[in-house]
Amino acid sequence: MIEPSKTRQIGLNALAFVLWLFTVVLGLEGIYIVKELFYLIYVVLGGSVARAETFVPVLVFFLALGCLVFIIWTTEYHLKRVGRPESWRLFGLTIAVELSLLILYYILL
Numbered sequence: 001m002i003e004p005s006k007t008r009q010i011g012l013n014a015l016a017f018v019l020w021l022f023t024v025v026l027g028l029e030g031i032y033i034v035k036e037l038f039y040l041i042y043v044v045l046g047g048s049v050a051r052a053e054t055f056v057p058v059l060v061f062f063l064a065l066g067c068l069v070f071i072i073w074t075t076e077y078h079l080k081r082v083g084r085p086e087s088w089r090l091f092g093l094t095i096a097v098e099l100s101l102l103i104l105y106y107i108l109l
Contacts, residue, residue: 012083019091020078024071026098031063033105040108 038059042052074090081087 009083016078016082016087016091019095020074023074023091023094023098026095026102027067027071030098030101031060031067033101034063035060037101037105037108 035056038056039049039052042055043049074094077090078087
């Protein structure tokens with residue numbers, strides 16, 4: 001029979017993995033959202049879409065690089081601290097920031 005503490009640890013690991021995967025997907029969605037917000041803000045401030053398209057590949061490159069670094073860092077962070085309060089706080093902060101971007105996008109759209 002499996003001990004309750006072992007079952008609880010497996011459940012916490014599974015929940016952490018699902019939340020981590022959710023933050024990765026939201027991070028990739030965040031790249032798209034920031035790109036679209038850049039288009040919106042650039043055009044509203046008087047720029048043209050054609051001119052904005054020259055900046056977007058560089059913007060997407062740096063956003064993707066930042067997202068990759070963040071994913072690697074959070075993976076290591078959560079592997080060392082799974083089930084502890086600091087891990088859950090980082091999940092909460094990450095999801096809050098990514099959902100805030102999504103809400104901002106839909107408000108401005």
